[in-house]
Amino acid sequence: MNTEDIKNLLDFRVSDVGAAKLPEPFMGLGYVISLCIKLADPIVESITDKPTHSYFHHYRTVNRALDDAAQLVGLYLQKNGYNFFPVAASQSVNVNGNPFAGVYSHKQAAVYCGLGFVGINNLFIHKDFGPRVRLVTVFTDCPITDRQAHILTKNDYTNCKNCGKCISACPANAITADGFDPKACSDYMKKEFQLIGRGSVCGICMKVCEENIKK
Numbered sequence: 107m108n109t110e111d112i113k114n115l116l117d118f119r120v121s122d123v124g125a126a127k128l129p130e131p132f133m134g135l136g137y138v139i140s141l142c143i144k145l146a147d148p149i150v151e152s153i154t155d156k157p158t159h160s161y162f163h164h165y166r167t168v169n170r171a172l173d174d175a176a177q178l179v180g181l182y183l184q185k186n187g188y189n190f191f192p193v194a195a196s197q198s199v200n201v202n203g204n205p206f207a208g209v210y211s212h213k214q215a216a217v218y219c220g221l222g223f224v225g226i227n228n229l230f231i232h233k234d235f236g237p238r239v240r241l242v243t244v245f246t247d248c249p250i251t252d253r254q255a256h257i258l259t260k261n262d263y264t265n266c267k268n269c270g271k272c273i274s275a276c277p278a279n280a281i282t283a284d285g286f287d288p289k290a291c292s293d294y295m296k297k298e299f300q301l302i303g304r305g306s307v308c309g310i311c312m313k314v315c316e317e318n319i320k321k
């Protein structure tokens with residue numbers, strides 16, 4: 107099995123697929139599949155100094171589509187005699203006292219699979235589509251891989267155009283050249299955007315990023 111099989115299975119349900127052998131198994135599973143959907147540019151362009159209701163709806167719709175795609179891939183793997191463990195597209199759980207972490211980092215998985223890198227804005231930046239993407243991750247014991255895992259290094263976090271636009275655009279001062287403050291970001295969204303997306307989305311740093319590539 108390879109990533110072409112997964113792409114054929116999913117047809118147009120996702121924008122890109124990657125797979126890799128993990129450096130360390132997760133839940134006893136040694137391989138990872140990363141699925142990516144590119145967001146609609148006109149929706150992202152509608153974001154100004156705040157998110158929009160359309161963006162919040164799109165965000166949730168794409169997350170749902172990713173969860174459905176991950177489930178379809180999982181059932182396909184299962185039918186072929188393999189195990190699978192899908193990670194929710196958008197779910198924060200408290201890991202080691204970090205309330206903003208997920209069960210597994212989708213960014214880490216996507217970098218493993220060679221789909222892109224991470225920008226100063228802490229967003230995953232797809233090598234072809236830029237930062238306007240969402241991700242989901244499926245772990246499996248099926249040896250589906252076109253490559254070995256690429257270990258996320260500090261360089262992967264600064265591997266963007268380094269223009270500083272996200273730093274100056276962030277109303278929460280959550281992005282600096284030294285790193286990203288998830289609490290400042292979350293607190294600002296909860297306080298200022300409660301009536302748009304119940305305080306769970308913003309998108310300004312994604313909209314302004316110089317790595318935006320329209321395809």
Ligand code: SF4
Pocket residue numbers: 275276277278279280281290291292294295307308309310311312
């Ligand atoms: S999502 Fe908004 S508040 Fe959070 S880092 Fe980006 S611009 Fe700042």
Ligand code: SF4
Pocket residue numbers: 225226227228266267268269270271272273314315316317
């Ligand atoms: S806005 Fe500029 S500095 Fe920020 S992540 Fe994008 S390219 Fe990097």
